[in-house]
Amino acid sequence: MSVASKKQFTWLLIFVQVVCTGLFGYHLNRASFPELLGLYSILFFSFSLLLKWYHGPQQNLFYAGLLLRVILIFSIPNLSQDFYRFIWDGRMLLHGNNPYLYLPSTIINDAGFHMPEAQQLFNGMGSLSAGHYTNYPPVNQFCFAIAALVASKSIFSSVIVFKLLIIGADIGTFYIGKKLLKQQNLPAKNIFLYFLNPLVIIELTGNLHFEGVMVFFLIWSLYLLQTDRLKWASVLFALSVSVKLVPLMLLPLLFRKLRFRNGLIFYSLFTASTLLLFLPFFSTTFFSNYSDTVSLWFVNFEFNASIYYLLREIGYQFTGYNLIHFIGKITPLIIFSFIAVVASVKKNEEFKGYCESMLFALCFYFFFSTTVHPWYIITPLALSIFTKYRFPLIWTFTVILSYYAYSNTAFKESPVILVLEYAIVFGLLFWELSGRKSFLQNSTLYSVRKEP
Numbered sequence: 001m002s003v004a005s006k007k008q009f010t011w012l013l014i015f016v017q018v019v020c021t022g023l024f025g026y027h028l029n030r031a032s033f034p035e036l037l038g039l040y041s042i043l044f045f046s047f048s049l050l051l052k053w054y055h056g057p058q059q060n061l062f063y064a065g066l067l068l069r070v071i072l073i074f075s076i077p078n079l080s081q082d083f084y085r086f087i088w089d090g091r092m093l094l095h096g097n098n099p100y101l102y103l104p105s106t107i108i109n110d111a112g113f114h115m116p117e118a119q120q121l122f123n124g125m126g127s128l129s130a131g132h133y134t135n136y137p138p139v140n141q142f143c144f145a146i147a148a149l150v151a152s153k154s155i156f157s158s159v160i161v162f163k164l165l166i167i168g169a170d171i172g173t174f175y176i177g178k179k180l181l182k183q184q185n186l187p188a189k190n191i192f193l194y195f196l197n198p199l200v201i202i203e204l205t206g207n208l209h210f211e212g213v214m215v216f217f218l219i220w221s222l223y224l225l226q227t228d229r230l231k232w233a234s235v236l237f238a239l240s241v242s243v244k245l246v247p248l249m250l251l252p253l254l255f256r257k258l259r260f261r262n263g264l265i266f267y268s269l270f271t272a273s274t275l276l277l278f279l280p281f282f283s284t285t286f287f288s289n290y291s292d293t294v295s296l297w298f299v300n301f302e303f304n305a306s307i308y309y310l311l312r313e314i315g316y317q318f319t320g321y322n323l324i325h326f327i328g329k330i331t332p333l334i335i336f337s338f339i340a341v342v343a344s345v346k347k348n349e350e351f352k353g354y355c356e357s358m359l360f361a362l363c364f365y366f367f368f369s370t371t372v373h374p375w376y377i378i379t380p381l382a383l384s385i386f387t388k389y390r391f392p393l394i395w396t397f398t399v400i401l402s403y404y405a406y407s408n409t410a411f412k413e414s415p416v417i418l419v420l421e422y423a424i425v426f427g428l429l430f431w432e433l434s435g436r437k438s439f440l441q442n443s444t445l446y447s448v449r450k451e452p
Contacts, residue, residue: 007056009053010056013046013050014050014064014067016042017043017046017050017068018068018071020039020042020043020046021043021071021072021198021201021202021206022071023039024039024040024043024072024202024206025071025075025078025202028078028079029078030078030079030406031406031407032407033403033404033406033407036400036403037400037401037403040198040202040397040400041397043202044198044397047196047198050196051189051192051193051196058188058189058192061192061195061196062174062195065174065192065195065196066167066171068196068201069163069167069205070167072163072202072206073160073164073167073205075206076156076159077159078206079202079206079207079403080207080208080209081124081129082125082129082207082208083158083162083207083208084121084122084125084126084155085104085125085129085134085136086136086140086143086144086147086208087144087147087148087155087159088115088118088121088122088125089134089136089144090141090144090146090147090148090158091115091116091121092115093141093144093145094145094152095115098281098283098286099141099144100133100134100281100283100286100289100290101133101283101285101286103130103132103133104122104125104129104130105127105131108122108130116152116153117153117154120155124155132293132296133289133292134293135290135293135294135296136210137242137243137244137245137278138242138278138281139213139242139243139277140213140242140244141281143162143165143210143213146161146165147161159208162208163205163208166204166205166208166210166212166213167205169212169213169215170195170200170204170205170216172216172220173194173195173212173215173216173219173382174191174194174195176216176219177191177194177385179223180222180223181385183223183226184226184351184352186386190386191385193384193385193393194381194385197381197393197396198396199374199375199381199396199397199399200212200378200381203374204375209378210243210244211378211379213243214240214243214244214247214379215382216240217236217237217239217240217243218237218240218379219382220236221233221237221239221240222355225257226351230258230262230266231265231269233266234265234266234267234270234273235269235270235273237266237270238269238270238273239273239277241270241274242277245294246365246379247379249335249336249339249361249362250339250361250362251270252339252340252343253339253342253343253348253357253358253361254266254348254354255343255348256343256347256348256349256354257348257354295328301370301371302324302370302371303372303373303402303405303413304371304372304373304374304399304402304405304413304418304421305370306367306372307368308327308331308368308369308370309418311323311327315327324370327370331368331370334368335361335364335365335368338361338364339364342357342360342361343357352386352387355383355386355387356387356389358383359380359383359387359392362379362383363380363429366380373402374400374402374403377396377399380392380395381395381396388432389429389432390428390432391425391428391429391432394424394428395425398422398424398425399421401417401418401420402418402421404417
């Protein structure tokens with residue numbers, strides 16, 4: 001194919017992505033699984049071809065990623081209803097109420113309670129969210145409060161504020177991630193595996209999940225760590241944990257790099273920063289409410305799991321009932337043991353070592369989790385661009401199969417679809433762990449070597 005033909009082809013691919021992204025944001029019904037899968041497949045295929053065939057200025061790919069996000073600014077999330085709870089929590093803060101202390105299902109019936117669009121928000125978040133205390137950490141709450149402050153009486157305007165915050169975080173991840181790639185002598189183009197990835201665009205900007213803000217602080221922290229700005233790195237890591245708790249499990253993996261003295265400084269500042277961020281919300285009942293809500297993800301909820309479902313099935317065969325409460329309680333111990341072994345055995349002194357360790361720790365956690373929503377995979381994807389492993393990239397495609405559950409009123413998952421999703425992911429994972437290059441690693445798109 002000639003240079004001119006490749007250029008025309010890449011513009012065509014961008015046009016296809018623009019159209020499909022618009023349909024995703026403004027037309028798609030979550031219950032229509034064939035349409036969802038078809039649109040996403042086109043998006044992912046065109047994304048792959050775009051990065052494979054495009055060899056022009058990288059700033060054009062950045063503008064393409066930005067355009068795809070801007071298209072979704074005025075869309076209301078159609079694959080998730082979590083944003084209603086975000087707005088609720090923000091307005092609780094704006095009215096001087098601690099969102100960690102009140103159940104929406106209780107306070108909505110309080111005669112003295114007043115909140116703009118309260119009933120609409122309550123209905124939108126659903127009974128599951130309304131019946132539990134909020135599980136969103138303080139930096140998330142501050143983001144919610146910003147939307148409440150700017151748009152205190154409009155759900156639509158609050159959605160736009162959230163999207164602008166998330167887009168800002170993605171832009172930050174792009175620039176910091178690109179610097180980190182160059183520093184590690186890796187191709188800067190790898191950042192587009194994240195920035196142009198359809199799952200990142202749809203689940204973050206489209207459906208308002210704040211994993212993107214967490215990733216931004218995490219990548220920034222790792223970059224500062226590599227540039228010997230230890231104190232600020234610890235603060236940024238605390239900010240990441242205070243968006244989503246997930247990076248908390250990664251802290252032990254930094255010990256061998258930091259050693260004792262630097263480790264003492266880093267972990268002390270991290271702890272102090274985290275406590276300071278939680279301090280405005282602290283009360284006598286805060287800890288019990290928050291810990292009880294977080295624990296629900298281990299012992300109550302089930303969705304798109306892999307190894308856990310196998311363990312659950314074995315439990316059924318031997319006991320005749322669901323062992324989720326037992327499995328959910330031992331899972332954190334299994335994960336902690338795995339991370340402890342990796343932290344003590346693997347050579348994590350250099351960036352490559354601890355970044356790979358973080359990737360596998362997160363994936364190990366998700367493989368054993370009872371609940372794996374599609375947007376959870378965005379964090380492993382972000383870490384993978386700094387490694388030679390590409391199975392998380394394929395996972396960002398196969399995880400969309402989990403939306404099949406929303407296509408039936410019984411919210412029933414398909415064992416066949418679950419097996420297909422994870423067979424592909426585990427297959428590529430074991431292939432790459434065996435030391436053999438996958439078809440992804442062999443392509444120019446997914447190379448982990450810096451281009452000459």
